[in-house]
Structure formats: structure tokens, C-alpha cells
Amino acid sequence: MKITVGGDSHGRSMIGVLEGMPAGMRVDVEKIDLMLRRRRGGFGRGERMKLEDDHAEIVAGLWKGVTTGAPIVIAVNNKGRANPVSGVRSVPRPGHVDYAAWRRYKLSDLNAYAERSSARWTVVFTALGALAKQFLESFEIILYSYVCSIGRVKAENVPDERSELIKRRDASRVYCPNSDVSDRMCMEIEKAMSAGDSLGGSFRVVAENVPAGLGSYSDIFEKLDSKIGAYFMSIPAVKGVFIGSEKTDLFGSSYHDPFDVEKGIVVRKSNNAGGIEGGITNGESIIVTAYVKPVPTLKAGLQSVDLRSMKKSTAPYVRSDVCVVPAASVVGEATLALILLEVFLKRYGDDNMKDIRRRYRNEVIPRWDDGFWKDDDR
């Protein structure tokens, strides 16, 4: 499976390509658009998001509405290009790619770099993730996400039960499944807004009903932890990522999840591991938490330097959001879906839905075989 994302923030359209998708999945474009709508929303988003309608056009890879094994190409148009950036910019914004990119690419207009480095590309990444989510849902693997913190306001008493959690999350303007906290988060964002400031925070993505045995320990970069690190840290503004409990300061006897047996089935009483042990899924829910830095573009501009005159200057304000944590949580959900799609196909094959479905259904929990290894089904 290969994922490719291109497109400039103010170009005609963003393009996402997913190679290696099996044939035979009927794609529900409406569901993709729904996820794009969630990504566009969340209190704290800026003006541009009111402009965009973010419809996913599937340019290639479908025949009569189903996947064919060909690359899936998705385009999302940029309405925002109606207000293009103009002029030359020589004052870098702290926290943005501006200065670092100038040192590498050496083009004397910092606007050039923002085209790529804007988080706008996540719109097609999310669309590809929505596709992956559809695949996973057809195997009863369910993903969801929610906001854990915005600035210093942290969620508490998050419901354990998924449908309750999602209901509450969807009732929150900041995707936080805790109505009191949600209100305080909005107030925090308003405070930032009125101060010309910005906020970060954290979000969590959960995947339920994931089969045990996904991921590999062969190539160290095929361990599921490694893929989660690679993918989540590529989301714009994410500076930290955690798998499972963040309480790594516990003693081992309190941290590790004991095994038990119930009605002849192995069960766990806790899930601090976050569903992954040794790089491979263990059958429990996968839990990933990501930390997002504050938006780097502030109305009350930060101190900067004009690279032309080499004199102090104030970083310019380019149309921006105040807080993107709710949006990032949706991108994170797409991200985990793409990762799980990849390792699922590695284990069950990548040809077509019928065969993959039959294989998955026939997969049983192994029974212990005292002969160690008799390839007796042969």
C-alpha cells in the first residue's frame, strides 16, 4: 500500500492517491464527505473553512461504484484560492516551516513554502482515511476520536461506552465528550481569539474490535508502533504521540495488563498497552493520543526578523485558525484507519473483498498444539 498526497494550499485542487486497495469495495462518497465536514468544523477554525465545501471527487479507481484494484485518486478543490496570497513575504512566522524551508530550498518568497506546508493537504489524506474506515467497518472494526485537551483545559469522565461517547462528542463544538469541559474549552478558545493568540491541545483515537495479530516484528519499521509514530508525527502540528496509557511512571505490576480467562476465552482486565504488545495487535482496542502545538500564525504577531533587511519585524498574519485540535482529531482518525488498512491487507492479502472476507472469517484463535508445529492442514 502506498499513499501519496500533493496539492498547493491555493492551487486548483488537492490530490490524494492510494495504491494497493483491493478490488470489490463499494465506495460511499457521502460518508467521505461527512468526514470532511467534521474535519472542516470545530470551534476555533478560521475564515477559510467557511469558504470551502470540501467535496471528495473520486477521479479514478472505481468502476460502477466499486474499487478495481487500480489506484484510488481523490481530488478536493480549493475554493480558498479565490483569495490568493499576493506579494512577496520575507518575514518568517515562528512555528511555521517558513525559515527552515528557506534554509533548504532558498527561494526568496516565504509564501512559496506555505503552499505545501499548510495543513490543507490533510483534506485529501482524510478522504483516503475515510475510505480506509469504510473498509474496516465492513469487518466491524470501528474507529472514533475525540478531543482530550485544549490549552490547559482537560477532558474528564470520558464515557467508556462508545456510542455514548460519540453522542456526547457530536454534541460538543470542540469534539470533547464532556459537556462541562467542552464549554470551558470554548471559553479558552474565545480568550485566545480576543487576544489574537492561538491554542493547541491533544486528541485521542480509538479503534475497537481490532483482530489480534496485525503488524509484524520482522522488519523493525513494520512494527505497528513504528507505523503509528511515522504516520501520526507527519500530521501537521503534532509534536507528541502516545500508544495506550501515558502512565509509564507506574511500577510494572500496575502498568501491565493481566491475562484472565472467561468462558474459555483469553481476556484482559485493563488496556494500558493500548492494544499493541511488541509491535503486534493483541486484540484489545488500539488507543493513540497525540499532542498538537498551538497554531503558529497569531493575529498578535510574534517577534520575527525581516530576512531581506535583516531587521527585527513582526511576523505577518496570514488568514489562519485559532485552534485546530478538533480538526486534527478527525485527521488522526483517518490516519489510524490508513495504518490499520495497511497491516490488515498485509495479513489477509490485498486482492479482492470476497477472498479477504472469506479468509478473515475462517481465521480462528489458534489452539495450543503440543506438537509445537505440525503443518497438518497441509
Place this chain on the structure above:
Amino acid sequence: MKITVGGDSHGRSMIGVLEGMPAGMRVDVEKIDLMLRRRRGGFGRGERMKLEDDHAEIVAGLWKGVTTGAPIVIAVNNKGRANPVSGVRSVPRPGHVDYAAWRRYKLSDLNAYAERSSARWTVVFTALGALAKQFLESFEIILYSYVCSIGRVKAENVPDERSELIKRRDASRVYCPNSDVSDRMCMEIEKAMSAGDSLGGSFRVVAENVPAGLGSYSDIFEKLDSKIGAYFMSIPAVKGVFIGSEKTDLFGSSYHDPFDVEKGIVVRKSNNAGGIEGGITNGESIIVTAYVKPVPTLKAGLQSVDLRSMKKSTAPYVRSDVCVVPAASVVGEATLALILLEVFLKRYGDDNMKDIRRRYRNEVIPRWDDGFWKDDDR
């Protein structure tokens, strides 16, 4: 650049291969062994580490002591194999790969999986990292690491100045540059030891004098953040990783690092970004913090299930460490070195040391060019 690591924990030797190393670097094997010695040490390590002498044998890739552009193959023998694992094991250890691997690979002896999933492979990964470190040091890029926390004991007052920090770290049995805290950490480990328990913690890796402009924003997985995620999360027991400051709950105005100009040179007054903005180095120190879960093998065995009888059982104790955070900090140092080697070679070419050195030296900070882009050196 391609990294490959193989070897079973109780096999003859561990093997690491590094492809894509430029020709012409004189390798100091003694320095590699020194790093392996640091990895072997740290209070909290188990019996095995007293057994091993961990000498890096460079099996291939050198001619008269210098690299030739051929793959570097490093072998480290396993003395630990003198005490091999025997018998069949059917009781999985919580926190280890045992159960997850059984669900995937379906071999009825859990000992089979521990061979790969043991952290023993990090010995050759560290050796490759030591090689990368030598490369970087010849360009005055300096890496070091230290332990930030063990269990609930956290380092405070870490010196800002590198040589002081390293001096103090080297005086600590747990690689913590804070002598009071270091003592408390050791006490915490002793407590765990006597309780048959284990501990995790966190460590930090810093790279100083890194040139601006390493990494890429083209392929989203080539962003330096993504590589850091992929590599650090593949280190055994690492469950979380952070780039730069963990204070993502600050307002943007406090988090982002203002630019200033001093003697005609762009400078930063803070480094919350940890040296990376938008996936590319910005010239400040790179700072990565990783969180390590407690060792999953406890003398006071955790509750488990015998997969043969499907009855409750106590997880077995297999020779193990009590706390590996100091060792992991050295692995982390190697890890960051390999990442930086990779992006350095991508930017400056991968052929031979003479040319790479000349190119690096000729690289200048770009000056602003009002013609936007005149390829006038052509």
C-alpha cells in the same frame, strides 16, 4: 539509506546492516564498543549484561579501515546463548509480544517469539548508530542523551551546558545529570528489585549544531517528525515520543520561538520547537523525549493464562532487567544519529567524504534575493 537488523536473542550473533554509507570514513571501532558498553550498563540491568562483552565486529564494508560505499555489516556475538531457554512455554507474559505473536504466527511455544522481540537486537542497532555518530561528529554535529525520569522520580535542574551535563550524567549510575535525583532513582530501582517489580521512565536525546534545512516536506513520510516517530517508536518498550517542549498546553504566544537578529545572524531566544519546524531542521538543537514502559518481565509474576490448559497461571520469570531506561537512552542516541545521517546524506549527497565535506563547507546561509529566483550561479 537502508537499515536492517536481524538475530535471535540466544542465537550465535546479532547482525546489523547499513546500506548507503558514503566511502572514505575511517571507522573507530573502539568508539563503537564504548557506546555498546554504555548501553550495557546503567543500574537496573539484569544478569545477562554481566555475561556479554558486546564487541562490534565489522564483518564487511571497510577496506584498510575506511568505508567503501559497500554495505556495513556489524556482528555482535551473544554470550548469553550459553544459558539457552529450554522447554516449551505456554504462559504469556503481559506486556511482552508473547500473546500477540501467538495470534499471528501460531507457533505453540512462546519462547519462539521472545528470540526476536527481546531488546537484544538494539545492540547492533546501537553499533550502527555509533557509526552514524562518528560521521556526524566529523561535521561537528554532537549528540548526547540522558535519563529524565525513572518511575515517578524526575530529573530537575538539568544543566544547559553540554559538557557539564555529560560530566554529571557520566557520574550517575542511571545516566541522570542530577546527582540528588540520580540517588533517588537508584533507590526506586532497588525498591522495585526487592519487590520483584520493574520500572519505566523517560529519556531525552539532544543533537547540537545541526544545520538548518535537513528533512523534506515533499513526501509526508520524509518529514523529520515522521522519521523520528517511525524510528523512536520502534525502540522496544517506547510508548511515547515528543519533539521539543512538552508544554503544548501553552498559548501560541508563549510556545512559539521568536526570531531575533544578533550580529547580522538570525537567532532564536527559545527552542520549544525542538529544532524542527514543518518537518525541516531550523538550525536549533534537536530535542526528542521518549517514554519507556516498565520492563514486562517481573520476578513477582503477573497473572496470566496457560494457553495449553486455558487455566489461570502466573507469568513465568525469564532472566530480565528491572529498569532499562538508562540503556534505552543510549539506544535513543543511536537512533537519532541514524535519522540525522539519513537526512544529511539526502541533502548533501551520498558518494564520498571528500565531496560531501566540500559541499557542506560551501553551503552558506542564503541571502535574500529580490529577484525571487535567479539561478544565476548557473
Place this chain on the structure above:
Amino acid sequence: MKITVGGDSHGRSMIGVLEGMPAGMRVDVEKIDLMLRRRRGGFGRGERMKLEDDHAEIVAGLWKGVTTGAPIVIAVNNKGRANPVSGVRSVPRPGHVDYAAWRRYKLSDLNAYAERSSARWTVVFTALGALAKQFLESFEIILYSYVCSIGRVKAENVPDERSELIKRRDASRVYCPNSDVSDRMCMEIEKAMSAGDSLGGSFRVVAENVPAGLGSYSDIFEKLDSKIGAYFMSIPAVKGVFIGSEKTDLFGSSYHDPFDVEKGIVVRKSNNAGGIEGGITNGESIIVTAYVKPVPTLKAGLQSVDLRSMKKSTAPYVRSDVCVVPAASVVGEATLALILLEVFLKRYGDDNMKDIRRRYRNEVIPRWDDGFWKDDDR
């Protein structure tokens, strides 16, 4: 560098993405379109090519006309979609992907597979190659291609001198730099046309003024030979590829290219090696010859089987070309350009044109150093 190609033959547009392009190259879109025009032409092409105008729209990756280091996204619209395929097809065409794809993807409409497997995608691959060619030309590396054979008619007396060869090639309707042979090739194609048959043949691509030392022997798949194999064999209908002379039946004393010295410079008197020894360029011209099978869709349909009824049937005629060797030669030219771009950037760095150009210029032929390796420039 990463190349991604998507798009269905009758979809809205074909999409090509090139990641890892350095910043600062001014792109001449007209030159790209010129190459697409050459690809569209050549006697033997079918009806569709009269329909298409194949304009390369650069959707992303440019700012004020120059590359920014962001992914280059190129779209070419499909006018051919005006005549879409309709109905369900159950009779596979021998030589096409139809049957093989059905066995893998199991969708009961063979038209689904032709969307991807049509050679239509080479239009954007060629556009990316045209971009690579512009890069290489700015370093005086020149690529060209020509047709060597069509069916049993083979080119003879091909001029050694490039500009003469190109002049003659451009005068030929089948891109063969030999006017007599060219006429006979056209007659052969006419014969095939009137018989409802098709033809294959072979073409050659040459790259002149390639610097020595590109490619690597570290990873065996980074050897230039391996890349040439991987890329050329992915061109639709190519069944064979050769580097350098095909006279591998000579004795070693006649095959290998002696060294000589002229005016203090190492020269070769022949180039049977085709510019590559041991996976690395040796400074001579790179020569690749590829063999193309006949077009698999014949007006006089081949014997086939209806997969629905499992009865014999005649393979259907779907709008097609009679001979694509001239077009394939242009695709081959693009292919070699992309390969050379990749290895060039690996050696000289991938950041920006100014630095790459300076590095390239400073590269000198190494002088022999009796100290073996003194990294004295350090």
C-alpha cells in the same frame, strides 16, 4: 524521489505525482506538451489519439513558475472519455490484463481492468519525464530515443552523431532515423492495418554526457541496472530490456571496452557496456534498448472464451492502436530521464538548484592519491 501515477483511461484525468524534486527549477510547460505531442504521434496510432490534445496541467508544486520542493502534480485530461466503454464484457483479449486481472480481482466485467491497464497512464508518466529531462538538460545531459525495429523491419546505418540522428528521426513517421527503413516500417504497419493485425518492435534510448559515478552498489536494488530493469519493464507492452550492446555472445576480449588515455583524460574506444559498469555510470553514453510486444487488441479478433458461458468466442475489438513502438520510444525517453534524475539527486543532493549546480560544477575527476585515503580536505 517517489513517482506515483493514477487515473482511469476513461476517467476525467490522468494524474502523475513526483515527490522529491529540488526547489528552484523554472518549468517550461510548452516543452512538456511538446513531448506529449511526440508520444501521441507516430504512424500506427489509433483513433483516440486524434481526439486527445494532451496538455499537461501542473496542478501543484510551482510558485511563480519555479519548483518549490513540494510534490509536482500533473494532470492530463481525457478527451477520450467522450466515447466511454459501455456494457459488460466477459470475453478476455489475449495479451491484455483482462483474464489475469479477473483471476486476481474477481470483478465480473473485464472493462473494469482495461481502465487501469490501458497504456493511457503513460501520458502523465511522460509528462513527469519531460520535467526530469528539463532538469538534466540544464546540466547538459541530453536524452533522445528512436525506433530500432517494427515487426521484422530493422533500422540500419543509424547515424552516430546525435543532431543528425534526431533530424532524421523527426523526419520519419515512425521515429526511425533511417528513411528507407522508415518507409518499409510504414508499409509493414499498413499491412497489419489492412489485415486487422498489429505489430511490435523495439526502440533505443540514449543519454549523452552523463557524469561518471551515478548509481550505487550498496543496496543491490540501487544499482542503475536494477533501476533500469524496474522502470523499463513497467512500461506497458515492454517484454525485454537490454543495457548496451546486445552482442553478449562475443568473447570477453571483443566485448569489453578498453581504456585509453587522450590528452591526460581517460577515454574508451567502444561502449558495449552502455555506460554502466557494476551498477554505476562510467561516463560513457547510457544506452537502453527495449522490446515491445505487438498491440494485444486486434480488429481481426483472436480466439478467446466467454467467461460467462464458458464457450469459445472471439476477442472483442476495443478502439486501439496498430503499432505503438514510436510512442513507446518517447515513453522510454521519459523513463530514462526519471531514473537519471533520481540517481543524480542521490549523489548531488535534493535541496535546491543553486546548491546542486554549485556542487556539480565543483565535482572534479578524482586524482590518484598515494595515501589511499586522506580526508585532507577536511
Place this chain on the structure above:
Amino acid sequence: MKITVGGDSHGRSMIGVLEGMPAGMRVDVEKIDLMLRRRRGGFGRGERMKLEDDHAEIVAGLWKGVTTGAPIVIAVNNKGRANPVSGVRSVPRPGHVDYAAWRRYKLSDLNAYAERSSARWTVVFTALGALAKQFLESFEIILYSYVCSIGRVKAENVPDERSELIKRRDASRVYCPNSDVSDRMCMEIEKAMSAGDSLGGSFRVVAENVPAGLGSYSDIFEKLDSKIGAYFMSIPAVKGVFIGSEKTDLFGSSYHDPFDVEKGIVVRKSNNAGGIEGGITNGESIIVTAYVKPVPTLKAGLQSVDLRSMKKSTAPYVRSDVCVVPAASVVGEATLALILLEVFLKRYGDDNMKDIRRRYRNEVIPRWDDGFWKDDDR
């Protein structure tokens, strides 16, 4: 699946690593050694091959004789190191990597490059391929190879039937299944030997009973043709590769393989396609032919230049073979086995032998479904 090969020709040992092998395959090391013996043999090999005994030591990846999903590490020791190369060499051998590598790596001793570029590494590549062959044979996929030509002597009347072909091949000193031709080939080699000259030739690899539907058309580099190009062209001395018939000069009506139906099953009457259409296997035998240049080291040294003095000189003779085509045919067999293993695992999953075997057995030829795509097995 990832393949890594390291080791210097005169170093302690060659190392091959195969990541991504499923668990549960019992490995027959004797069979691997048998294949290494075939590789070592063949009339025309030099002195070194009498020295080596080429035993494959499986350093890692097995537990109680079966694969565990961990990386397979294979080492083969170099007895040839007893006669190490000494002194500094400044005269490059035409046809070898010497000069090209010097231009890239700039180390002033050409012996440095021969360590990697020697074909010695194919010994561990062949060992990995022998492992892949065992995997494939357990699914009744059978691979074999034979020599087609040496110099100008070409095989004729090759038996169609596999066991007869192999019997005859094994009776030939040059692995040619045609006793008359085999004798003439040996005479040709003797002629070269006595003239201090060398020879190349060609070989063919065949895979029988390959399931239809392996390979992918999604990523163009995942097409089976592309993989065959990439892998075969990485074999030392291979300059050309062909899939299926080399008669691409036929008309389409004669080249393409008609479908027929026999006893309700789709059959083909010919196999010019060599088992691959559109990048995917079609169920027929896979046929790959490769062209090998003459050995570049000649006793009667070729004209060269001393790079130290820049004066004409004669290329030195370093212990070498006279003809390696028989050995290369065995390497080619290993190569195709590794390719097929890779695409097999992509389609059927990469976890463990029991599940893969069950999946493979349950795979049926799709039946035509007039509903186009009803995912009714769901």
C-alpha cells in the same frame, strides 16, 4: 518482504537477510546447500570455487527448525579469504566496476571496490532464494533453470517436459539440457580458457504451476514485469532480460496466446506471454531469459590505463572465472523464487503457513457473476 545482502568477497562471511517470511516453515538446510553446490559448479568456474564449500549457516530466524516470522539471517563463510588481495591497484579492468566506482567513491585503491562488486554476494542471495523455493514447492510451484547459450553456441531441441529437461541438464557440465550442444559449449569454454579469454551467454528460468493473479497493476513498480526487471538486472553481469517469447517481431495474431476451453477450464494453446499479462500472472508458466556478458577479468589482459601515472597499461588478472553462465542460471532460479515469494505473500498474507495454506486451498477460479459485484459471501 525485504531482502538485504552484505559481505566483502574476502571478508569473513557473506550475510543475507530476509525479512517478512511467515512463521511455521520447516527449513531443510541440506536443500539450500545443494543449491549452493549447483551455483558453485558448472564448467568454466575458476580456482576459488574449488576452495569454497559454501555451507549456509542459518544465524537467526528459526526455532526448533521452523521459521518464526523473525528475519532469516544466513551466513556463508569465505574460505577464499585465505588468499587475500594485497597491494594497491590503480589499473581498472574494463567491464568491472573499478573505474566507475573510483569516480563515485574516490578511494585510491581499486581493490576496495571489487570486494563488493564481486559476484560473491550471490552465494547468500542464492541461499535466500533456496529458502523461497522450499516455500513455493510446498505449494507445488516448481522452478528450474537451464543454460540457453554460451558464446555463440545455442541450445536447440530443449525438451518440453520438465523432468526430462532437468535430467538432461543435470547430466551437462554447463547445465544445458542438450547433450550435443553441451559438448560444444564446453569446447568453446576450453577455447576461451586457452586463449586467456572469457565468455558470456544466456539462461532461462521457468516457474511451473504458478497460480493466476499474482502481482498487481496498482503501483506500476508492483507489476510483476517491473519486479522481474529490477531483480534480474541486479544479478552481476546480466545485461538483458526477457519475459516469455523473444519473438516480439511477430504479428499480433501470431504472438498473442489464444484462449480455449477444455473440460470447462480456460486453457491457452501457447505461452508467448511467459505467464504474465499486464503485470499479473495468468496461470501459465513464467519464463524469464537473461543475457550475461562475458566475465570482465581476462588472463590475456585488456588494454587499460594506470590511474596513478595516467599511462597506458594492461588490466591485471585477478583470480577469476572464464564463464559464469551456468552459475548465473542458478542465481536466476533463486531470483525468480524470491520474486514469486514476495507476490505470493502479498496476495495470500504473510503471517503463518497454516493460514496461508488454508487460504490458498480455498481460492477458487472465480465464476462469472452477472451482478458484476455482489459481495454476497459477506
